[in-house]
Amino acid sequence: MTSTTRLTVAQALVRFLSAQYTERDGVRHRLIGATWGIFGHGNVAGIGQALVEYGEVMPYHQGRNEQAMVHAAVGYARQSNRLSTHAVTTSIGPGATNLVTGAALATVNHLPVLLLPGDIFATRPADPVLQQLEVPYAGDISVNDCLRPVSRYFDRITRPEALIPSALNAMRVLTDPVETGAVTLALPQDVQAEAYDWPDDLFAERTWVVRRPGADPTELAEAVRAIRSARRPLVIAGGGVHHSRAEEALAEFAEVTRIPVAATQAGKGSLRHDHPQDVGGVGHTGTATADELARTADLVIGVGTRYTDFTTASGTLFAVDGVRFLNLNIAPFDGHKLAGTPLIADARSGLMELTAALDMHAYRAAASYVTEYTEDKDRWEHRVDACYEADEPDVRPTQPQVLGALDAIVDESDVIINAAGSLPGDLHKLWRARSRDQYHLEYGYSCMGYEIPAAIGVKMAVPDRPVWALVGDGTYLMMPTEIVTAVQEGIAIKVLLVQNHGYASIGGLSEETGAERFGTAYRFRAEDGTFTGAPLPVDLAANAASLGMRVLRAKTVRDLREALAEARAAHTPTCVYVETETADTVSGAPPAHAWWDVPVAETATRPSTVKARELYERHVSTRRRHLRRSNRS
Numbered sequence: 001m002t003s004t005t006r007l008t009v010a011q012a013l014v015r016f017l018s019a020q021y022t023e024r025d026g027v028r029h030r031l032i033g034a035t036w037g038i039f040g041h042g043n044v045a046g047i048g049q050a051l052v053e054y055g056e057v058m059p060y061h062q063g064r065n066e067q068a069m070v071h072a073a074v075g076y077a078r079q080s081n082r083l084s085t086h087a088v089t090t091s092i093g094p095g096a097t098n099l100v101t102g103a104a105l106a107t108v109n110h111l112p113v114l115l116l117p118g119d120i121f122a123t124r125p126a127d128p129v130l131q132q133l134e135v136p137y138a139g140d141i142s143v144n145d146c147l148r149p150v151s152r153y154f155d156r157i158t159r160p161e162a163l164i165p166s167a168l169n170a171m172r173v174l175t176d177p178v179e180t181g182a183v184t185l186a187l188p189q190d191v192q193a194e195a196y197d198w199p200d201d202l203f204a205e206r207t208w209v210v211r212r213p214g215a216d217p218t219e220l221a222e223a224v225r226a227i228r229s230a231r232r233p234l235v236i237a238g239g240g241v242h243h244s245r246a247e248e249a250l251a252e253f254a255e256v257t258r259i260p261v262a263a264t265q266a267g268k269g270s271l272r273h274d275h276p277q278d279v280g281g282v283g284h285t286g287t288a289t290a291d292e293l294a295r296t297a298d299l300v301i302g303v304g305t306r307y308t309d310f311t312t313a314s315g316t317l318f319a320v321d322g323v324r325f326l327n328l329n330i331a332p333f334d335g336h337k338l339a340g341t342p343l344i345a346d347a348r349s350g351l352m353e354l355t356a357a358l359d360m361h362a363y364r365a366a367a368s369y370v371t372e373y374t375e376d377k378d379r380w381e382h383r384v385d386a387c388y389e390a391d392e393p394d395v396r397p398t399q400p401q402v403l404g405a406l407d408a409i410v411d412e413s414d415v416i417i418n419a420a421g422s423l424p425g426d427l428h429k430l431w432r433a434r435s436r437d438q439y440h441l442e443y444g445y446s447c448m449g450y451e452i453p454a455a456i457g458v459k460m461a462v463p464d465r466p467v468w469a470l471v472g473d474g475t476y477l478m479m480p481t482e483i484v485t486a487v488q489e490g491i492a493i494k495v496l497l498v499q500n501h502g503y504a505s506i507g508g509l510s511e512e513t514g515a516e517r518f519g520t521a522y523r524f525r526a527e528d529g530t531f532t533g534a535p536l537p538v539d540l541a542a543n544a545a546s547l548g549m550r551v552l553r554a555k556t557v558r559d560l561r562e563a564l565a566e567a568r569a570a571h572t573p574t575c576v577y578v579e580t581e582t583a584d585t586v587s588g589a590p591p592a593h594a595w596w597d598v599p600v601a602e603t604a605t606r607p608s609t610v611k612a613r614e615l616y617e618r619h620v621s622t623r624r625r626h627l628r629r630s631n632r633s
C-alpha cells in the first residue's frame with residue numbers, strides 16, 4: 001500500500017518544489033532556489049502559511065513590487081545558466097496582473113521562472129469575492145488568464161489531486177532548453193488551504209536532466225558543405241551560446257576556422273572583446289566592423305539566435321545576392337528562420353561537431369579576409385577609445401565617457417546589467433566584455449525597470465562578484481522600489497544612475513521619425529502647452545538615499561572616476577549618481593551603422609515628418625525577404 005502524508009495543497013507544493021533538481025554535464029543544482037512573495041488575502045493563508053511551515057527547506061524573500069520580483073527571479077535564472085530559478089507568489093487581483101510584464105520578459109528571453117498567483121475561490125461560496133473580475137459570458141475566467149499568452153505552461157489547480165500532474169508538467173517545461181520561460185500555476189485561495197492525502201513519492205528528490213542533443217548527421221554534413229563553400233562567412237552569436245555554456249566551444253571553432261564572430265545583445269561576451277575573431281555587436285546597435293561584414297557575408301552562421309529586427313536591421317543588413325543562412329539552434333522554430341539550413345542541436349554540442357568536421361577538412365577562412373576584419377576591428381577600437389576619453393576631467397561627462405570611466409575600473413569578475421533606454425545601444429557598440437557573463441543586457445523585451453531587481457537576483461547567484469545596475473532616469477522612475485529589498489537583505493548591488501532629464505533614446509528616435517521629440521523630455525510645460533520649459537527639479541539621488549541606499553554624487557569626470565572606485569569597493573548597496581547631457585542632445589556615441597524600421601507617418605503637413613518619410617521610404621526599398629533555401633552542393 002502506498003504511504004501518504006496529509007498536507008494542504010500549498011504545503012504539498014512547497015515541499016515538492018524543495019526536492020526538485022537539475023543536472024547538466026554531471027553537475028546538480030537546486031531547481032527552485034527560493035520563493036519571492038508579497039502577501040494578500042489570496043495567498044497569505046495558503047502559500048504564506050506553507051512557507052512558514054517549511055521555512056527550513058524553502059528560503060523566502062520579501063519583495064515590494066510583483067513585477068520586480070519576477071525580474072529578480074529572472075536575473076537569478078540567467079546568471080545560473082537556466083539551471084536554477086526562483087518562484088514568485090502573489091495574491092489575486094492586482095498582485096497577479098502585476099506579474100504579466102515580468103512573465104512576458106521571461107518567456108521572450110527563454111528564461112525559467114515559476115509564478116504562483118492566488119486565484120478566486122474554486123468552490124465559489126461568494127461570487128464575486130474581493131478583487132474578482134466578473135466576466136458575464138464565462139464563469140471560469142479570472143484575471144490570471146492574462147498570464148496564459150505570456151506563459152509557456154499554464155494551469156489552474158481547482159482540485160487538490162490536480163496538482164500532481166500539473167506540478168510535474170511545470171518542472172518539465174522549466175527545465176526544457178527549448179520550451180522554457182514563465183510557468184504559471186494559478187492557485188484558488190480555497191484550494192491552497194485544502195488538505196489531501198499525498199503519495200509520499202511525490203516528495204522524493206527528483207532530478208531533471210537538461211539535455212544536450214547533438215546534430216543529425218545529414219544536417220551536419222550539409223552544414224559542413226555550406227561553410228566549406230563560403231568565401232565570406234560570418235558567425236552571429238546569440239543568447240543560446242550563453243545558455244548552453246558554449247563559449248569555449250565557440251572560441252575553438254573561431255580559432256580553427258578563423259571565421260569572424262559578431263554578437264547580438266544577448267550573445268555579446270560569447271567571445272572576449274580581445275579575441276582575434278571577435279568583431280563586436282551586430283545590427284542596428286552594432287559596430288561598423290560587424291555590420292560591414294554582415295552586408296558582405298555570403299554565409300551567415302547563426303548560433304543560438306532568433307534573428308530579431310535589431311539583429312537583421314529590419315531585413316536590410318544581409319545584402320549580398322544569394323546570401324545563405326546556416327542556423328545552429330536547439331529550437332527548430334529558430335533553426336528554420338530566414339529560409340536557413342537548419343542544424344538542430346545544443347549550441348555546444350553542435351559547435352564541437354562542426355569544429356571537428358571542418359578541422360578534418362582543413363578548412364580555414366582566407367588570409368585576406370582575416371586581415372580585412374582584423375584591421376577594421378582595430379580602427380573601431382580607436383573610435384571606442386575616442387568616445388571613452390575625457391580630455392577635460394573637470395567637466396560633466398557624456399554618456400560614453402560614463403561607460404569609459406566604468407570600463408577603466410572593472411575586471412572580468414564584474415557583471416553589468418541594463419535593459420532599456422539609450423544605454424543598450426552605447427553598450428552594444430562600445431562595451432568591452434571581459435568574461436562570458438559580464439554583459440547582461442535584457443533586450444528581448446527591453447523592459448524599463450528590469451535593472452535594479454535583476455541585479456539583486458544576479459547578486460544572489462554570485463554573491464562574491466561586483467554587480468552593477470546601469471539605470472537611466474526614465475528607467476529609475478519606473479521601478480526603484482527594490483532598493484528597499486537590497487537594503488533589507490544587505491545585498492550589495494551597485495547602481496550607476498545616469499540623469500539626462502528624459503527619455504533620451506526615444507527622444508532621438510522621435511526626432512528621426514518626424515515626431516519632434518514630443519513628450520520625451522522631463523520638463524515643465526511651456527506657455528504653448530508643450531514640455532519645453534525648464535528641467536524638472538527632481539532629485540533622484542535624494543530619492544535613492546531616502547530608500548536606504550548609500551549615494552555618491554559625481555558632477556565631473558574626475559568625481560565619477562573616484563565615486564565608481566569607491567562604489568566598487570563597497571560592501572553595502574551603493575548608488576553613483578551622475579548627470580550627463582540633457583535628453584535633447586546626442587549621447588556622443590557613434591551613430592547607427594544599420595537601419596531599424598519604425599514607420600513614419602505617410603501623410604503629414606510638418607516638414608520634419610515629410611523629410612523623415614522620404615528617408616524612411618529609401619530604407620524600406622532595401623529590405624529583403626530571404627526565402628530561398630540553400631541547395632546542397
